Amino acid sequence: MSDNAAVPTAAPDRRALVRAFLASLSGTSLEWYDFAVYNAAAALVFGPLFFPSEDPLSGTLLAFSTYAVGYVSRPLGGFVFGRLGDxxxxxxxxxxxxxxxxxxxxxIGLLPTYGSVGATAGVLLVLLRFAQGVGLGGEWGGAVLLSSEFGNPKQRGFWASAAQVGPPAGNLLANGVLALVSGVLTNEQFLSWGWRVAFLLSALLVVFGLWIRVRLEETPVFRALSEHHDRPTAPIREVWTTQRRELVASVLSRVAPDVLYALFTVFVLTYITQELGLPRGWGVTAVLIASGLQVVLIPLAGALSDRFNRRGVYLVGVIGTAVWPFLAFPLINTKSLPLLVLGVVVGLVLHSLMYGPQAAFISEQFTPRLRYTGSSLAYTLAGVIGGAVAPLLFTLLLAEFDSWVGLACYLLVASVVTAVGLALGKDRSQAEDEEFHALHGTPALGISEPGA
Incomplete structure (x- = not known):
């Protein structure tokens, strides 16, 4: 077939767009359910079950070390599957x-514990956590493109946010299941076998996710690239050599959201139970309420970034992230459930302001033929310097200074880093989208169709 072979020019219908949105949303929600179940279990049970120690802090550090492995392995998934996606x-x-x-x-739900097989249990847990990270590292970039490449580039912030709803939706499911299980079981039953239920349920969720994705069509943008033989042969090298600034901007832009999310969904459970002596159910309740709000707020923030400047909406969240921890911890330290909920909710509202526009902002930094690779590399590399080390640093800072002030200062530094990333990045360019679709004969909704 020649390079000028005809490409279908009809824009995808609304049903195809909605199916892509749901596939992106459901897939990332399922994968983040898996990841969130692990995160919650790392904070609540993995220390005594897989890394027993007379010092509770040591057990927590080891459990969060396996949490970090899931982030460190993401770049491998990003490198391998990002390239394959393009x-x-x-x-x-x-x-x-x-x-x-x-x-x-x-x-993971079937693993024997330290009491059964000794240190082998911890090794197997780390290996499976590594595999989780590899899968998730290749997931995000594709999920973003799955929904956004079917839609109108003028509304990319909203459509791309489908992948961004995955973390709070998955977190909502995971914490909901864990709260239900822990609520009907005794503490001994929960530690013995109850925590496994949430992991085993993932089998049903994966079957459902596969059913949706297998029935999907390929995105119009990738079909156009294929028809015109414009797919890259060495996308990783191209990104490093031709779009290095865009990659750096994308990586830095993710640091503050990752650190903030780790604080208010993972470490907060450890902080209130070990530092304040509060019931873990209080923390789970706060996270559930905040995650439920995020399911709505993230797409709203994405839509706002379509209407206004994308970097501007993002920056509002960054500024709030720099300030809020200095107010949130005094509220949490009152040991009042309503004030704890308020602290977590406002934290994740600020996260939504950054996370909603993030998918579109990052994907727009890269040309269409390199978007899967560029977005995946940015997502996974940022995860290593942001989310991966955050719980470990939170734990160490709290132990070193015996105060929340070090944690708040950490968020302040992360916010400055992300602000630099936004300054280095570029705003969306409708001209670039028009040029791509004109070159490949594939009008995008709202751009090449009169009256759209």
Whole structure:
């Protein structure tokens, strides 16, 4: 077939766009359910079960070390599956990443503990956590493109936010299941076998996610690239050599959201139980309420970034992130449930202001033929310097200074880093989208269709 072969010019219908949005949303929600179940279990049970120690802090550090492994392994997933997504297609890669994460999570639910097999239990847990990270590292970039490449580039902030709803939706499911299980079981039953239920349930969720993704079509943008033989042969090298500034901007832009999310969804559980002596159910309740709000607020923030300047909406969240921890911890330290909920909710509202526009902001930094690779590299590399080390640093800072002030200062530094990333990045360019669709004969909704 020649390079000038005809490409279907009809824009995707609304049903195809909605299916892509739901596939992106459901897939990332399922994978983040897997990841969030692990995060919650790391904070609540993995220390005594897999890394027993007379010092509770040591057990927590070891448990959070396995948490970090899931972030450190993400770049491998980003490198491998990001490249494949630009070469082989979005849909194929997303089926593979869902299987990897889902199977790893199921096997964690079947693992023997330290009491049964000794240190081998911890090693197996780390290996499965590594596999989770690889799957999730290749998931995000494709999920963003799955929904955004079917839609109107003028509304990319909203459509791309489907992938961003995955973390709070998954967190909502995971914490809801854990809260239900821990609520009907005694503490001894929960530690013995109850925590496994949430991991084993992932098998049902993975089957559902696969059913949706297998039925999808490939995105119009990737079909156009394929028809015109414009797929990259070495996308990683191209990103490093031609779009290095865009990559740096994208990586830095993710640091503050990752650190903030780790604080208010993961470390807050450890802080209120070990530092304040509060019931862990209080922390779970706060996270559930805040996550429920995020399911609505993230798409809203994405839509606001379409209407206004994308970097401007993002920056409002960054400024709030720099300030709020200095107010949130005094509220939490009152040991009042309503004030604890307020502290967590406002924290995740600020996260929504950053996370809603983030997917569109990052994908728009890269040309269409390199978007899966560039977005995946940015997502996974940022995870290492942001979310991966955050719980460990939170724990160490709290132990070193015996005060929340060090934690708040950490968020302040992360916010400055993200502000630099936004300054280095570029605003969306409708001209670039028009040029791509004109070159490949694939009008995008709202751009090449008169009256759209």
């Amino acid at each position: 070469v082989l297609g979005r849909k194929r890669v997303l089926v593979i990443t869902l299987l990897i994460t889902g199977i790893a999570t199921l096997l």
